[in-house]
Amino acid sequence: YAWLRELGLEEENPGVYNGRWGGSGEVVTTYCPANNEPIARVRQASLEDYEETVKKAKEAWKVWADIPAPKRGEIVRQIGDALRQKIKVLGSLVSLEMGKIFVEGVGEVQEYVDVCDYAVGLSRMIGGPILPSERPGHALIEQWNPVGLVGIITAFNFPVAVYGWNSAIAMICGNACLWKGAPTTSLISVAVTKIIAKVLEDNKVPGAICSLACGGAEIGTAMARDERMDLLSFTGSTKVGKQVALMVQERFVFEDADLNLVIPSALFAAVGTAGQRCTTARRLFLHENIHDEVVAKLAKAYAQVRIGDPWDSDTLYGPLHTKEAVKMYLDAVEQAKQQGGSVVCGGKVINRPGNYVEPTIVTGLPHNAPIVHTETFAPILYVLKFKVEEEVFTWNNEVKQGLSSSIFTKDLGRIFRWLGPKGSDCGIVNVNIPTSGAEIGGAFGGEKHTGGGRESGSDSWKLYMRRSTCTINYSKDLPLAQGIKFQ
Incomplete structure (x- = not known):
């Protein structure tokens, strides 16, 4: 992969950056999910490297916090421009190392660029x-005022965008950042940090403002326990010390729904990124009067999904990220069968190199089947039948997680009931669009087990800052609040 040199990558790469590159931990090889062939190696951070990096990041913050916010914004703008110049080669790396199709890889880098513009x-x-x-x-x-040092732990499925959401906003707020990406996408973490480091260097500000510590559970646990981390953004890496609750997504289709919207929306939400998005649709609730028709049309659409190499522009569906993900997929299909489900299509591993599995539709399960409530990060869609609005809204909210949900209907009253206090309890509540594909201008995040704050747009910036209420007396008198007399 000689083209990786365009991103400054070599056969072996340092995985620690704190103003200078280094790393004295384990050397990890990253693999291409499309063929399980090795790509390159990254030397991870040791705990000693981590300790040094935190100290340098805290020192860098003292410089960064004194720079006026508009000037910080100008530097973030330059980061966006630098990413824009490398967008195709970075998108190719996302496809190569993560496994998502090329157009999604480019789109993920574009999302970081968009957040920079927003910031x-x-x-x-x-x-x-x-x-x-x-x-x-x-x-x-x-x-x-800025909180100080923001730790950012990201997952394999969005190895660029989630870091971008956090770092661009955190930086303009005056914070330093320390990033630990997923161990299986370490090359992406290194490549993105190299681009950022060049911009910081050109502006003569400390590189440790955007530090990097590649690693697994040991580094993630250290970050989670480190009181010097003023804020920690943690997105679902199972390599870290404790399991982060995964996200459940729902979709409801009533009998008055426009099926021309339903079929492509459900297809994209369930099959896009091979079912590995945090907003992937897992439960599809269909009104009993249209259940069979929608299932038949959806199965036909599934059969036409173009499966192939993620960097082929015609491919719509690539591999799962790891061999372990394939095993989780097979286990979930088997559990669905044991719990009474019928596999309409899919359910098997595809006979080709790499981690390819068939996109799968399962029907016949009850709404409260254990497997229906279990996230597998795989392209399995459970199609469930309902009769009335009240029961399906209840089914939506009966799970412990709640990130994204969507309803398909033309009934205006039903739409506003869905958006209201007795409707969906998710953080993202859509109408007549997929559960996936959120815009950067809105706050992104969930409720219940997928709660804990918001990222990206709206007023999410407030999470990266601390608020003080300041009272200034510019008179010569000393009146007390609430009319209190104390004399």
């Missing part, structure tokens, strides 16, 4: 209001 504007708008004081000669100000 530039935000850098001139963050801040609190001046509030009316009840005391004469006083000003009441809401002041926002």
